[in-house]
Amino acid sequence: MTTSPAASAAATSQRTTLTRRRILAAALAYIDTHGLDALSMHKLGAELGVKAMSLYNHVANKDDLLDGVVELLWTEVERAAPAEGDWRHGVRAFAHALRDVVRHHPNAAPLLTRQQIMPAPALRVVRAHIAAATDGGEPEERAYALLRTITRYALGSSLAEVSWGLGEGCAPSVSDLLRPGISDELAAVAEIFCGHGAPDAEFKLGLDLMLRGLEPTQPAQGARPPRRRR
C-alpha cells in the first residue's frame, strides 16, 4: 500500500528482509505443496525472490536447511502440547500433537527420522512433560523411560500410518501403494490392511495400552486392583 516507488519496482519479490526463520518456513511450505524431492535451493530462492546463493548467508547447506525444517515441526508440537494440568493428560496431548504434526505435513514428516537431530523445541517439550511427571510423583528414571517410549510410539506409528494410509495427503487409493504386477490376492490383503480400520481409534487404543502398562503406580480412573509390577 504505502510502499516507496523503489520498493514497488521489486513488485512480488522480497518485501521483507531475508531471515533464517523465513527461509525455513518457506521450505516447509514448499515441501508441503510440492513434495520433499521437489525442494531445491534454486527453487526455494526463487520462491523468496532471491537467488539460490543468498540462502547460504542464513543456512550452512541443504542439510542444515532440512534440520531447520525438523526444528520447525517440533516447534508446532511444542506449541500444541504445553505441559499443564495433570501430567497424564499432558503426555496424551503430547502424543496426539506429534501425530497431528505428522498428519498435517506428510511430505515433510519423514525428515523427523531421517535427519538424526534433536532440535531445541523437541528437547524443551520432552523436558516439560518429564518435569510434570516427576512433579506428579513419578521417579525420574521412569519419567524418562515413559517419554522415550511414548515419543517413539507416537512418532513412529503415525509415520507408518501416513505412509500406508489413504486420503488427506496420503495415497488417494490402495492401488497407488502397490507395484503394478501384484497378484489379486495380495491386492485384496492391501485393500483391508491399508484401507479399512479406524486410525484414530487404533492410535488411541495403543496409546492407552502403553500408558496403562508403563505407569503401574496409579491405574488411572478404573480403580482396579494393582497387578504385579513389571
Add this chain to the structure above:
Amino acid sequence: MTTSPAASAAATSQRTTLTRRRILAAALAYIDTHGLDALSMHKLGAELGVKAMSLYNHVANKDDLLDGVVELLWTEVERAAPAEGDWRHGVRAFAHALRDVVRHHPNAAPLLTRQQIMPAPALRVVRAHIAAATDGGEPEERAYALLRTITRYALGSSLAEVSWGLGEGCAPSVSDLLRPGISDELAAVAEIFCGHGAPDAEFKLGLDLMLRGLEPTQPAQGARPPRRRR
C-alpha cells in the same frame, strides 16, 4: 579362475549380466555404506561396471529404484519371520524382524516410510501372520487390526530409536544429535533421553503391552482372570 581371455579383459567390471535384482542389491549396499543422499544413478552404475543409462533398462527411474530397495528390506523381514508355530510367537518374531531390519540398515530405513509403497513381500508376510491368527481362532477383523497396530509400532518405534540412538550406525555421541548453540540444560536432557535406557527391553516391553491389550481372549501364559473386553 577359469575365465576366458575375452572375459578377463573386462577385469573388475561386470562379470555377470545386469539384472534388476543385482541393481537393487547394489543400491542397498551402497546406501548402507555411503548414506542415502550419496546414492546416484551415475555412481551406482560405476559400482556395477556400467554407465548410468544402462540402469534404465531395468528400473523405470530413481524412484522405482528406491521402491525396489524397500522391497528388498521387506524381503529380509519375510525371510526372518515366517509364520510357523504358535501365532503369538510368530507375531512377536515379526515385530522383532522388522526392528532388526531397521537397525541393520539405518541409512536405508527411512525409505520404508518415505516411499509410500506396500511391496509384495510386505503383503505376503502380513498375510501369513493374519492367516495364522485366524487359524488360531481370532476373528479376521481383529487379526487385521492387530497386525496393523503391531506393524506400525515395530516399524515406527525402531525408526525413531535409530534416529536418536547412539552407536552402531547411529550418531556416535549425543552432541552429534544437537544443534551447536544448544543450552547446557537441554544438552543434559538429551544426554539422558537419547543416551540412557535399554532400547531392547523398552521395545519388548511396549510390544508385550500392546499384544496383551490387543488380544484379550487368551492372557498368554500368565493365567490371570479375564478383564472386561475392550
Add this chain to the structure above:
DNA sequence: ACCTGAACACCGTTCAAGT
C-alpha cells in the same frame, strides 16, 4: 534386447565481486 555417447536442464556449492 541391452549397452552407450552425447546431450539436456537442473542441482548443490564456492568464490570473488559488488553494495
Add this chain to the structure above:
DNA sequence: ACCTGAACACCGTTCAAGT
C-alpha cells in the same frame, strides 16, 4: 553484512545409435 554473476562438478533422464 548481505546479495549476486559466473562458474564448478555433479545429477536424473532422454534419445538416437550401436551391437
